[in-house]
Amino acid sequence: MSLALALEPKALEANNIPITNSVLYLDGVSVSFDGFKALNNLSLMIGEAEMRAVIGPNGAGKTTMMDVITGKTRPDTGTALYDRGRRDLLQMDVAQIADAGIGRKFQKPSVFESQTVGDNILLALKGPRGAFSSIFGARGRMLRNQIAEVLERVSLADAVSKPAGGLSHGQKQWLEIGMLLAQDPKLLLVDEPVAGMTDAETEATADLLKDIAKTRSVVVVEHDMTFVRALGVKVTCLHEGSVLAEGALGEVSSNPRVIEVYLGR
Helix, strand or coil, X not given: CCHHHHCCHHHHHHCCCCCCCEEEEEEEXXXXXXXXXXXXXXXXXXXXCCEEEEECCCCCCHHHHHHHHCCCCCCCEEEEEECXXXXXXXXXXXXXXXXXXXXXXXXXXXXXXXXEHHHHHXXXXXXXXXXXXXXXXXXXXXXXXXXXXXXXXXXXHHHCCCEHHHCCHHHHHXXXXXXXXXXXXXXXXXXXXXXXXXXXXXXXXXXXXXXXXXXXXXXXXXXXXXXXXXXXXEEEEEECCEEEEEECHHHHHCCHHHHHHHHCC
């Protein structure tokens, strides 16, 4: 266990590790691949129950940022703290980070298409799931209630017994978000959730994410500015691995440099 994981907040402060009120704290994070700086002194702070939209051109560092947060990529330099500074992400592996409550949804939905919608949620549920405890007794009733609650939240309650492979593209995206929710995360990283969706599905997804962000922190990477506008949240624009602009969408979208490197293209 790392020093940051083991120490209480006062001890962390004494060891010059910043204490914040944030769920996620990145400071001075840099990542290089064969001389190319994918992240360049990136700093970012996400508060509790905050949703943040992250935008930027291809190659801006959005995917690498999420790779660092989830432990897939180790930065060359910088700090990455989680859970009000209590956990040092750079001293944790992918499984430990997931267990600590950071969930990631990739752009392409990855559901178990041969399984029912309900079984997809069952497979994702956090906690011990023995074969017998999953089927019989109080544990089985609790699981059924949890599955129903998650599916109701992602508008798939009527599809509980339907094979996941038969869902529309948008419904598969919602199912995967539901699978993340079943793991009870504190922070969700969501990559281009409305790519390929209909207008109605896009609107429903904005409502879903806003509802989730009432109790959890959400980082949404997205190119669809209409969708970002519908989210109505603070926006961070990345460029060449750094924060180029940050603020309300109207402020960021009127920034001359953002227009030059991203929106004007």
